[in-house]
Amino acid sequence: MDAPEIDGARDHGVQQRTADNWAADLYSIVMPQQYDWNILQQMREQFMRFGYIRLFEFISPAGLKLIKNELDELAQLAIRKSFEMPGYATPRSLSALGGSIIKAHSPFLYSLYHHYALRNCVENIVGRTVYSCTHPEEFMVANFLHQRGDTHGWHLDDPPYALVIFAELPGENGGGELEVVPNWTDLCRRKHRRQDEAIGDLVAWAEENGLVDRHRHQAGDAYLLRADMNLHRVAPLVRAGERRAVVNLAFQCTAVMEYGSTADMLYGTESDHAARS
Numbered sequence: 023m024d025a026p027e028i029d030g031a032r033d034h035g036v037q038q039r040t041a042d043n044w045a046a047d048l049y050s051i052v053m054p055q056q057y058d059w060n061i062l063q064q065m066r067e068q069f070m071r072f073g074y075i076r077l078f079e080f081i082s083p084a085g086l087k088l089i090k091n092e093l094d095e096l097a098q099l100a101i102r103k104s105f106e107m108p109g110y111a112t113p114r115s116l117s118a119l120g121g122s123i124i125k126a127h128s129p130f131l132y133s134l135y136h137h138y139a140l141r142n143c144v145e146n147i148v149g150r151t152v153y154s155c156t157h158p159e160e161f162m163v164a165n166f167l168h169q170r171g172d173t174h175g176w177h178l179d180d181p182p183y184a185l186v187i188f189a190e191l192p193g194e195n196g197g198g199e200l201e202v203v204p205n206w207t208d209l210c211r212r213k214h215r216r217q218d219e220a221i222g223d224l225v226a227w228a229e230e231n232g233l234v235d236r237h238r239h240q241a242g243d244a245y246l247l248r249a250d251m252n253l254h255r256v257a258p259l260v261r262a263g264e265r266r267a268v269v270n271l272a273f274q275c276t277a278v279m280e281y282g283s284t285a286d287m288l289y290g291t292e293s294d295h296a297a298r299s
Contacts (some may be wrong), residue, residue: 112175120289
């Protein structure tokens with residue numbers, strides 16, 4: 023049931039640059055391929071059907087180097103998380119940091135989130151206007167899986183659209199794949215189940231019936247996911263000494279929306295938790 027993959031490769035004739043002059047070069051680094059009408063229609067149809075599309079070589083080699091360097095620096099600020107998310111009852115075992123820290127320490131990544139070329143690319147695929155995520159942490163997050171067994175367990179996101187850019191991945195058969203149960207919210211309606219509570223048995227049923235898609239990516243790739251409707255997780259890392267490092271940019275369908283508490287639990291700082299307790 024895997025979604026077909028459309029090759030979005032482009033010419034990466036961008037010279038290597040340093041973070042010192044990233045502002046002038048941001049357009050060249052992130053400008054997506056200008057898809058012709060037929061390819062764009064295929065991409066929209068795939069996204070509507072599967073809620074997922076892989077964007078091959080979305081970031082140029084120069085851009086990938088910058089993003090990886092930024093994430094290497096941010097990883098030193100990431101907070102280690104190891105807990106079971108209430109409701110879903112699925113594990114979170116990773117190091118993470120939310121948008122407030124990224125905004126404060128990485129002007130490059132913060133500007134990337136607001137870059138019009140990147141925003142236009144998302145809108146062209148989904149076929150509608152998207153809005154900035156209003157959650158102070160979830161609008162942009164960085165996730166690092168770097169220990170054997172690390173996983174970002176099954177869940178839905180609050181913001182509808184997730185654009186995930188890969189900076190680093192484990193080697194072949196090293197885990198860290200994206201796993202998706204497409205149309206999860208519809209499945210839960212048909213099964214008379216809550217979509218975010220005690221989901222283990224329904225995920226097992228989906229697995230037994232071939233309803234779990236698995237997607238492997240490469241550094242520099244990205245994917246776009248309808249993350250509020252399609253249950254997803256990151257498969258556990260298999261080996262020690264390897265890392266999965268991504269930055270996730272979230273977008274809304276509407277200018278205003280309500281958020282639950284899951285993002286605060288995963289991406290809020292320790293001082294945030296202390297203030298709420």
